[in-house]
Amino acid sequence: CGLLGIILQWAPIVLAAVTACITLANVILSSYSKAANLDGQELLHINTANRLWKIREQYLSLLTDFDDLSDDQIVKLRDELTGQTAEIYAVAPLTSSKAYQLAQEALKNNEEQFFSQEELNKMLPEHLRTILIK
Template sequence: MEQNSQYREKLLIQLKNSFGRVVYTYTSHLKQVNSLERNLKIIKYSQIVLSACSTGGFLGAIITNKNVCTVVAGIFSTVLLVFNLFFKNFNPENEIKQHILAADELWLIREKYVSLMTDFDILSNEDIISTRDSLLQKTYEIYKKTPKTNSRSYMKAQEALKNEEEQFFTNEELNQMLPSHLRKSSESLY
């Protein structure tokens, strides 16, 4: 009996570690999406500004008949061309979609780990092992088909999870989210 209890404890530790890795990866994908969206916004605004400066310079040259406006417009137009060529093969919209899809799929895996750990005491070892193996395989399939996150996103996820408890709620926060008829008094939260 002692051996079985030691095994179950090791099994629970493994589940917790797997859960933690999924939470980190899930959060890293969300941080990567934020970074890519910010970069995309900068690129789009830069293209708009360079286009406006280029067009404005050419319009100014037509209206004022001054060569300096043509030169300025030409410079902005050349910078815009270089900028567009540099980002020609950069497709942040597609990468954003892939990271969002990965995060969505990992969310479900994360919740299944929580459910498995919640049901741990009433499940047999065989049921736990079977569910664990299935979750590991599904996680592997997600990792295999999605883009990797960068170290910056991982560090942001680490900061969010460790210091800001981004993916977790206090008992008080959870209580506040419930409809009023389901809330508990502050004394009975624990």
């Protein structure tokens, strides 16, 4: 109960810090967009990317907390994140056919979607990383 108590005690502080970072990012992007005169479509894409980044961070936090959560809690949190992701994609702006073709070529020819084991490890919290044997 001690470790769980500490985690629950710090959860609001961590959530407040993450929220502050996201707010700051939005302020910076808003300032940049006014200075750069970005069109509305670009701003919608930036906003969608920011919202998806937050979901990604929540998934990483969930992975970090696996040892402290019950299976039911993990499933519930995962389902909530899946729902939030679906809501974001439901209102996300569509891409142009040119951008789609460029992305398709990058994925097909440049293998931009593929990550090495080392790159994947760097994305995870340290205690979840695997030891690389070379």
